[in-house]
Amino acid sequence: MEEQAHRIFEYAPAPESRSVVRLRTAYELFIDGEFTPAESGERMDTLNPADEEHLAQVSVAGDPDVDRAVAAARRAFEGVWGAMPGAERGKYLFRIARILQERARELAVLETLDNGKPIKETRDVDLPLVAAYFFYHAGWADKLDYAGMGPAPRPVGVAAQVIPWNFPLLMLAWKIAPALAAGNTVVLKPAETTPLSALVFAEICQEAGLPPGVVNIVTGAGGTGRALVGHPGADKVAFTGSTAVGREIARSVAGTGKRLTLELGGKGANIVYDDAALDQAVEGIVSGIFFNQGHVCCAGSRLLVQESVAEEVLERLRARIERLRLGDPLDKNTDIGAINSAEQLERIRDLVRAGAEEGAESWSPQCPLPEKGYWFAPTVFTGVTQAHRVAREEIFGPVLSVLTFRTPDEAVAKANNTPYGLSAGVWTEKGSRMLWTAERLRAGVIWSNTFNKFDPASPFGGYKESGYGREGGRHGLEAYLVHAA
Ligand code: NDP
Numbered sequence: 250m251e252e253q254a255h256r257i258f259e260y261a262p263a264p265e266s267r268s269v270v271r272l273r274t275a276y277e278l279f280i281d282g283e284f285t286p287a288e289s290g291e292r293m294d295t296l297n298p299a300d301e302e303h304l305a306q307v308s309v310a311g312d313p314d315v316d317r318a319v320a321a322a323r324r325a326f327e328g329v330w331g332a333m334p335g336a337e338r339g340k341y342l343f344r345i346a347r348i349l350q351e352r353a354r355e356l357a358v359l360e361t362l363d364n365g366k367p368i369k370e371t372r373d374v375d376l377p378l379v380a381a382y383f384f385y386h387a388g389w390a391d392k393l394d395y396a397g398m399g400p401a402p403r404p405v406g407v408a409a410q411v412i413p414w415n416f417p418l419l420m421l422a423w424k425i426a427p428a429l430a431a432g433n434t435v436v437l438k439p440a441e442t443t444p445l446s447a448l449v450f451a452e453i454c455q456e457a458g459l460p461p462g463v464v465n466i467v468t469g470a471g472g473t474g475r476a477l478v479g480h481p482g483a484d485k486v487a488f489t490g491s492t493a494v495g496r497e498i499a500r501s502v503a504g505t506g507k508r509l510t511l512e513l514g515g516k517g518a519n520i521v522y523d524d525a526a527l528d529q530a531v532e533g534i535v536s537g538i539f540f541n542q543g544h545v546c547c548a549g550s551r552l553l554v555q556e557s558v559a560e561e562v563l564e565r566l567r568a569r570i571e572r573l574r575l576g577d578p579l580d581k582n583t584d585i586g587a588i589n590s591a592e593q594l595e596r597i598r599d600l601v602r603a604g605a606e607e608g609a610e611s612w613s614p615q616c617p618l619p620e621k622g623y624w625f626a627p628t629v630f631t632g633v634t635q636a637h638r639v640a641r642e643e644i645f646g647p648v649l650s651v652l653t654f655r656t657p658d659e660a661v662a663k664a665n666n667t668p669y670g671l672s673a674g675v676w677t678e679k680g681s682r683m684l685w686t687a688e689r690l691r692a693g694v695i696w697s698n699t700f701n702k703f704d705p706a707s708p709f710g711g712y713k714e715s716g717y718g719r720e721g722g723r724h725g726l727e728a729y730l731v732h733a734a
Contacts, residue, residue, distance in 0.1 A: 282461025510718025
């Protein structure tokens with residue numbers, strides 16, 4: 250009988266074709282509207298984390314290249330973009346948004362190849378949101394006088410932007426769209442392991458006829474990022490990534506007069522009360538921690554479940570996780586793709602080892618892992634206490650830590666007992682309980698009876714070690730505007 254049930258749920262392979270992507274052997278830097286090699290000629294490889302296939306070589310920008318990019322951004326800011334009427338800037342952004350939609354399939358496949366995340370997510374989440382962020386900000390470009398910053402707020406100038414590998418093109422959109430809408434020019438560094446979609450975005454800027462220098466893309470590793478954020482020609486720094494690097498950047502920027510926004514890590518609590526609709530909550534728990542392999546700064550990586558329903562929730566959760574399909578990210582049925590890099594896989598393994606050594610109990614479904622590439626099975630830790638590293642540190646992988654609580658006060662105290670404060674989820678049928686809880690949670694984003702929902706109109710950002718500043722919505726524009734005198 251059990252065998253029969255399994256057979257019913259077997260899926261035939263449904264691979265998305267990769268023929269829509271034409272990979273080049275090597276990609277160059279994008280400076281002043283043109284693709285140009287790094288002065289040193291240095292290159293790095295980028296791989297497909299699902300099978301370790303070499304995808305392409307990418308230039309490594311050194312100090313002279315960063316200098317050139319910042320100078321190009323300055324010329325474009327002073328010569329054309331900063332003074333251009335908002336309605337004109339908006340036209341470019343609308344054009345970029347439309348081209349992103351036209352090339353969405355190509356970009357989704359490319360992002361899946363370079364990042365390892367399932368095509369279902371790049372196609373249905375990343376790319377639609379990328380276009381939405383450009384459309385939304387295009388609409389703001391001629392309405393900045395009504396952004397609540399006085400009658401004629403000014404752009405800040407040249408923005409130095411450094412982004413991570415977990416949502417490569419979406420993080421680019423979060424950074425570039427508001428900056429350009431507000432009249433700034435940018436130099437952006439994508440992550441070392443996921444540079445390709447940013448370089449195709451550079452082609453899109455050319456296709457849209459964006460004036461040279463308004464967008465510059467410098468690829469490279471941490472050293473390139475350091476050179477960019479430390480460059481004296483940058484007026485504003487925007488960073489998304491780890492708290493450790495965020496701290497280093499905050500120190501390097503201190504006293505320079507540069508504006509700074511930091512979007513760092515998280516250890517989000519997903520609180521399930523005993524009156525919640527449990528099947529819906531289980532869906533929310535699964536998407537909270539297994540979406541994008543848990544490589545999500547606002548992941549619901551700590552499940553706080555009321556003791557009276559804990560057994561039942563865990564039973565349903567395990568049954569649901571057993572149905573998740575891990576494997577080829579290009580297969581349209583895949584729920585869990587590859588871990589983005591060997592380094593990240595090692596970090597996950599380290600923390601999971603620490604969880605077991607500290608006495609938490611781990612569970613994973615029967616789940617054969619592909620032989621090549623970087624993979625980690627979905628994992629649930631129970632018997633977790635507040636002191637365990639798996640309850641305190643950001644794992645950034647498909648690993649859920651489960652804690653229980655008895656009263657709403659205890660739920661709030663445990664949820665807030667973290668150095669982070671980026672996101673939280675609250676599952677309850679009662680509106681009053683939801684509002685009571687949300688008012689007391691120290692987190693930038695709180696979802697109620699859902700999780701991981703994003704909208705360009707909604708500001709996103711954190712408290713405490715999750716960083717400062719907001720991205721998205723009217724609030725996000727403030728980072729790129731100077732108040733009218
Ligand atoms: P990093 O913070 O190192 O990377 C983020 C970006 O910063 C990348 O583009 C990186 O370049 C760049 N960078 C690295 N060092 C510097 C520097 N000194 N100055 C300026 N830019 C720099 O994250 P990791 O990839 O190392 O991931 C480590 C951990 O960080 C993860 O395990 C996870 O816990 C957390 N993380 C959190 C993210 C979030 O959204 N909150 C996103 C990514 C990671 P390069 O890629 O070339 O190193």
